[in-house]
Each structure stands twice: as C-alpha cells, then as structure tokens.
Amino acid sequence: MNSCTAPLPDRLREQIEEAIATGRLPPGTRLDEVGLAAQHGVSRTPLREALIQLAAAGYIERRSGKGWEVARVSAPRLCEMFEVMAELEGMAGRLAARRADEADHQSLLAAHQACQAARDAGVIEDFYRRNEAFHHALYAAAHNGFLAEQAAGLHRRLRPFRRLQIKMRNRMQTSHGEHGRILEALRDGDGAAAEALLRAHITIQGDRFTDLMALMDRLIPPGQ
Numbered sequence: 076m077n078s079c080t081a082p083l084p085d086r087l088r089e090q091i092e093e094a095i096a097t098g099r100l101p102p103g104t105r106l107d108e109v110g111l112a113a114q115h116g117v118s119r120t121p122l123r124e125a126l127i128q129l130a131a132a133g134y135i136e137r138r139s140g141k142g143w144e145v146a147r148v149s150a151p152r153l154c155e156m157f158e159v160m161a162e163l164e165g166m167a168g169r170l171a172a173r174r175a176d177e178a179d180h181q182s183l184l185a186a187h188q189a190c191q192a193a194r195d196a197g198v199i200e201d202f203y204r205r206n207e208a209f210h211h212a213l214y215a216a217a218h219n220g221f222l223a224e225q226a227a228g229l230h231r232r233l234r235p236f237r238r239l240q241i242k243m244r245n246r247m248q249t250s251h252g253e254h255g256r257i258l259e260a261l262r263d264g265d266g267a268a269a270e271a272l273l274r275a276h277i278t279i280q281g282d283r284f285t286d287l288m289a290l291m292d293r294l295i296p297p298g299q
Contacts, residue, residue, distance in 0.1 A: 084124035087115060091125060095134050095145055096234040097200075106135060106143040133232055148236075150288055154279075156233060161277035163226040164210070168269035171216035172261050179216035180262060186212045187254050194247045203241050207234075209254060213273075216261070236287065240279070243286050250276070 081089075091111070094100045112122045126143055129135045136146045148156075171179065186209035193202035210230060214223040230237075240246055253276045260268040279287060 083117065083121040084128065087117065087122055087125035088128045090115065091129060092132075092134060095129075096238060098235065098238065100145050102145050102147040102235075104145045105141060106145070108142070150284075153236060153287075154284070156229065157236075157277060157279050160226075160229050160233060161274045163222065163229060164213070164277050165270040165274040167213050167217040167219075167222060167226060168257065168261065168273040169266040170219055170222070171213060172264050172266035172269045174218040175216040175261060179212070182212040183209065183216060183258060183261065187251075187258055190251050190254060194251050197247075199241055199247065202247050203238050206237075206241070206250060206254075213257075239287055240283075243283065 091100070091106075100106075106126065108119055108122060108126070112119045115122070126135060130137065130143070134146055135143050138144055175183075186205060189205040190202060190209060193205050207230070211227065214226050217223065241250070253272065257269060257272045257276065260272055
C-alpha cells in the first residue's frame with residue numbers, strides 16, 4: 076500500500092516504527108500520547124490505534140502506571156530472535172540456489188554493488204538500507220511467498236538491532252565480503268554452501284553479541 080494513501084493510523088505506526096528502528100526512540104523511552112499527537116499534528120484516537128499496532132508487533136509495551144514505552148529486549152530473547160532469523164535466511168539461500176533465475180541474480184548483484192558504494196563512501200545509514208534491499212532480494216529469489224513474508228516480518232522486527240550491528244567496528248566491510256561469498260554460492264547453485272553462509276552471516280555470538288548488548292545499554296535513557 077502506498078504510504079500516502081494508507082490510513083492515518085498506519086502512517087503514524089510507520090513513522091514511529093522508523094524512529095524506533097533508527098534509534099531516535101531507543102529502548103525504554105516513554106511515549107507521551109499528548110506530545111506525540113502534537114508532534115504529528117493528529118488527534119489521540121488515530122495515535123492510539125497506531126500504538127496498539129506497534130504493541131502487537133512487539134515494538135512497544137505498556138508499563139503499569141507509566142503508559143507506553145519502547146520495548147526492551149532481553150539478551151536471551153534477542154539471541155532467540157537472531158537464531159530464528161538465521162534459519163529463515165539459510166532456508167531462503169538454499170531455495171534461491173535452486174530456484175533463482177537470471178533476473179533474481181541481477182537484482183542481488185545490483186543490491187550488492189549498491190552496498191559496496193555505500194561502504195566505500197562510509198555512510199552507515201545508506202549501507203544499512205542497501206543491505207536491507209539485498210536481503211529482500213534474497214527472499215524474492217527463493218520463490219516461496221510464505222517464507223518471504225515470515226522472513227520479512229522478523230527482519231522488520233530486528234531492524235533496530237541490525238542497524239546497531241552495522242555500527243560495529245569493520246562490520247560494513249565484513250558484511251559486504253560475506254554477501255560476496257553468498258552470491259558466489261547462489262550463482263554456483265550450491266544450496267548447502269548458501270545456507271551455511273547465510274546462517275553464519277546472521278548469527279550473532281561471542282564478541283559480536285557482547286558488543287551489540289553494550290551498544291544497546293548505551294542507548295537506554297538514564298534513570299529508566
């Protein structure tokens with residue numbers, strides 16, 4: 076649906092979701108309905124509908140006596156989410172290695188080259204958007220609509236944390252290199268290799284996970 080023609084609550088949800096995903100509303104931030112309504116120039120009725128949608132998707136939660144706040148995600152829960160994401164992406168890679176046509180390969184290559192341009196320019200936000208396009212091109216190349224829906228939904232839920240990952244030292248360079256090896260496996264039709272590479276690409280553990288949690292801790296507003 077075009078964002079310009081979408082119902083007002085949906086447009087509000089997208090705008091607030093984007094603020095959460097980009098870190099402008101970090102975990103633990105309290106959401107003042109009156110302030111948000113004034114900021115967006117709307118009444119509180121469509122805003123409340125938007126907040127209910129965000130709560131259903133897991134982006135925000137209601138705290139007793141405190142109203143709404145941006146959801147905090149525990150370390151174990153975040154690990155679980157990335158584990159499932161790794162499996163979905165691995166499956167997409169395995170299927171894409173068998174099913175991708177030339178148009179799919181060209182879309183993946185174009186997304187990969189766009190990532191390279193953003194990496195070379197050192198623009199983290201641009202790299203993230205291009206990286207996101209690469210993964211969505213992968214889902215399309217798997218030619219499994221249900222898988223694409225599930226992967227895209229979880230990818231969307233993990234957006235705030237995947238954006239943070241890109242900010243880690245050398246992550247843009249490393250991620251781009253991993254994409255290159257994934258492309259080679261897909262072009263070779265090697266489903267097992269594509270699946271293994273994508274699982275490793277998404278899984279966060281060890282130092283990478285520790286660094287991610289440290290970044291998250293720095294974002295949580297003091298006194299929350």
